[in-house]
Amino acid sequence: MGAVNLLFNVKFEFDTFAILWIWIVGMFSTTFFLTGVPGNFAALNKDNSYPNGLKVFTQYVLIPLATIYLAILLAYEAKILIQWNLPKGFVSYLILGYAVFGILSLLLVYPIREQEENKWLKSFARNFYLLLLPLLILLFVAVGTRVFEYGITEQRYFLIALALWLLFISIYFLLFKTQNIKVIPISLCLVTLITIYGPQGRFQCLKVRKGGH
Numbered sequence: 001m002g003a004v005n006l007l008f009n010v011k012f013e014f015d016t017f018a019i020l021w022i023w024i025v026g027m028f029s030t031t032f033f034l035t036g037v038p039g040n041f042a043a044l045n046k047d048n049s050y051p052n053g054l055k056v057f058t059q060y061v062l063i064p065l066a067t068i069y070l071a072i073l074l075a076y077e078a079k080i081l082i083q084w085n086l087p088k089g090f091v092s093y094l095i096l097g098y099a100v101f102g103i104l105s106l107l108l109v110y111p112i113r114e115q116e117e118n119k120w121l122k123s124f125a126r127n128f129y130l131l132l133l134p135l136l137i138l139l140f141v142a143v144g145t146r147v148f149e150y151g152i153t154e155q156r157y158f159l160i161a162l163a164l165w166l167l168f169i170s171i172y173f174l175l176f177k178t179q180n181i182k183v184i185p186i187s188l189c190l191v192t193l194i195t196i197y198g199p200q201g202r203f204q205c206l207k208v209r210k211g212g213h
Contacts, residue, residue, distance in 0.1 A: 003069070003094050007076045032057075050112050062105040063124070069098035070131060077138050087142040092159050095139045099166050102128045103184065110181055129170040136170070139163050158195065165191045 001012045001020070036053040073094060080087055106125050113121045143159045165187060173179055 003072050006090055007072065007088065007094075008079075054108060055112065058105050058108045062101055062108070066098055066101035066105060066128070069094065069101060070135075073098060073135055073138070074131070077134060080138070086145050087138055092139050092142045095135045096159075096162060098135065099132060102132070103169075107181060107184065125173065129173045132166065132170050136163055136167050161191055161195045 001017065004010045005012055032053075073091070076087070076091060079085075106121075106128065109118070109121055112118050113125075139159070140163055143156055143163065147156055147160075168187065169184060172183060
């Protein structure tokens with residue numbers, strides 16, 4: 001709702017957000033938590049199966065949220081192409097939000113992706129990374145426009161680093177049949193180290209940029 005407000009100027013009033021918050025916190029969250037309370041507490045120590053609550057949360061909360069984000073962002077990208085306007089800078093954070101929801105969903109359901117009833121997860125994963133590519137183009141355009149007009153800042157530096165990392169992850173999972181989810185945390189750790197230390201790190205880059213001015 002906040003994204004629609006910012007990107008399409010559709011005005012949701014404060015009471016709409018308040019009512020939605022009350023339903024989520026007061027009704028949904030409480031009910032969702034209580035459904036996980038077992039009748040036999042001793043059996044919890046012997047149960048090694050995949051948590052059903054986690055599966056439900058991923059399938060019916062995270063994945064739908066990622067889908068809603070995707071629909072909003074693709075509609076906004078279509079609006080930009082039709083009106084031929086530059087994207088708003090805020091859209092970068094929405095794209096990152098979509099990427100976080102999607103990747104987190106895929107990581108959480110990874111142990112059960114091979115089960116017969118969950119074969120659709122492979123199609124979802126492929127479509128997720130495929131549809132992420134046009135959004136990354138939008139992200140690069142949004143950040144690049146601000147960099148060329150106003151210069152590099154710490155936030156823009158990290159946005160560019162994360163965009164490049166997401167591009168790498170998307171290409172990896174789209175092109176390689178043999179996939180390992182360890183690539184996600186390992187590559188993210190490397191990106192973190194690269195952006196902190198060395199001549200390409202944020203401190204050195206920003207220092208050189210300021211010195212050049």
